[in-house]
Amino acid sequence: MKKKKQKVNVLYYVVVGAMALLFFNFHTVSFLKGIFYSFTDWKGYGDWNYVGLRNYLHMFEDVDTKNAYLFTFQFTVITTVLVNMISLILACALNAKIKFKNTIKAFYFLPYMLGNVIVGFIFNYIFANLIPTLGKACGIQILSTNILGTNHAMWGIIVVTVWTACAFNTLIYIAGLQAIDIDVYEAADLDGASGWKRFRYITFPLLAPSFTINMVLTAKGFLMVYDQIMAMTEGGPGTTTTSIAVLIYKKGFGGGQFAYQSANAVTLFVIVVAISIFQLRILEKREEQIR
């Protein structure tokens, strides 16, 4: 039997339409323009010509671009792994029957409410003043200088990024944990699975959907890392912490390489999409196998 078409309230169209219009105007159009300009030699103003694929080919010869990609991938892999490990541990701990659970949860969630730039500035001060003073007082050589002014500046940024990113990921894991039926645990208990075994064979497999989401979201976010770096090192010292997004901003707007960096941005977009799809495929397959 054919269902009678229900009349849809016009309001839905108005709301969705208005958003779609705004989104299309300010996001999609700019994105398409960016793709368009990546085939030109536009400086951000003035005249321009088509240059075909020159910008894309030039990327392979540019040391700055190469270094930025290397840094970004390194940063993404380390941070993604750390964030997910720590969030998972935190979530399990916070899901246990402990006292002051909600207060502690609030503490962990706090960094998420602060903007990345503010967090960056706060840690800038901590790294520049507090930690060196502490390091000198304890006589620890490695801590007595500002880490952001050394070769290891990346680790300073990683610490801050992990600290901020854990909040949201922990939340997703907690939600996942709470969705697991208590009966399953009881059954596991009866069968004698506890501790690590229970986590390995019950909790983790059942958390698979949360794990997938977190992996994809964090990897995507860290590939586009920008605000922490601008707040803390502006890509320095030298170019040691210049991520792709920072490079695009610096050279695209400050260095008159608008078109070339548009090409870079398009490439970054393709890479992010590719990695996300790849992750989704692998992780979803894993989810299915577990079931």
Add this chain to the structure above:
Amino acid sequence: MKRKVLLALSAILLGGMLLTGCGKSNEIELFSSKAENKEILQQLVDEFNAEHPETKIVISAPADAGTVLKTRLAKNDIPDILALGGDNNYTEVQSAGVLEDLSAENFTSQVQESYLQMVYDVNADKEQAAYGIPYATNASGVLYNVDKFNELGLTIPTTWDEFLDVIKKIEAAGEQPFVLTYKDNWTGLCAWNSMAPDLQPEGFTDARQAGTTTFAETHQEIADKYLEIISHGQEDFMGTTYDDGNKAFANGQGVMMINGNWAINQFKTANADFNVDMFAFPASNDSAENYVTSGVDVLFAASKDSKNLDVAKEFISFMLEEENAKTYIDNQFAFSAVKGVEQEETTVAGVKSDIAAGKVANFPDHYYPAGFDLASLLSEYSLNYVNGMDNIENQKSFLANCDEKYDIANVD
């Protein structure tokens, strides 16, 4: 109902546009690229407006002025009067051919030749015409703690050897010669900008642009001396920020700092009694070669198609009047390009005579292409030094990098 709201909204919007549109006929726009001088500029503009009731000058000083100006250039919407730095933003506007040639005006002769020459140098094809009238200038060199200099019995060095001697004496007395703030990597440029004009061969910037010379061939001495300077910096100078370094310096840490007159305001905020002065960086052993690095901080230009060109010229002439020029530089700790207007503030007394005598050289990085990020290269060079990389190897790769990056920026 919905339609009514929409109608009302659009009526308000439209009305707003119309309102801002009219009443503008006798308004003249002064576009300023410097946020720091807005108050004093407004004060002078108010005086001018009071004397000229028939017109009204309105200042617009947007954030990220360089980019705003470029977009307005693209729309062919040129402000009547422009107050810009003597850098590539000016070059951009000037080379678009929208500025009035002010060479023949009376007030142009009131300005120091050396600064006019700096403006000519950044004109397209170095045309010897005054499209911009230099107004205020800045100075970069060695800032020193006067009390400590007196305490240690030091005299102002005028040659490189004397400079090294001073550094040695400071270290012998157990003091730190320099406070360097390389966490903010633009500060690494200051030492370079002070040395390069003294030591680089005549006509280097043109030759480099044409590709007939390289940094590697000509800048070894500068790179050497750069390492010498940072070897006398404080521990962890790579991790010290400009703000923290300024505070520490004003409160008695270190004896010298390599920076410019713009830092003095910060010192005074941190410690109002701080006794500081400045001398020209003695990069060469021939003291006649040791220029004060001084650039055009503010210049005035007028759009040639402006309806109010006469008023614009009158305004520039008004600003160049001795009294007004003095008011401006006193407020800004800056120097004046107007002949006979001297900065009497003691904090910059050491370079005053050189500037008045025109013994100045422009910031060399004003002549490098906009995309050439020397600050990052110098930061990398310094980082490698701190990491204990072999000096010769470090220098070689630094200079090679300079050439490579310059070429990339020069083409694109």
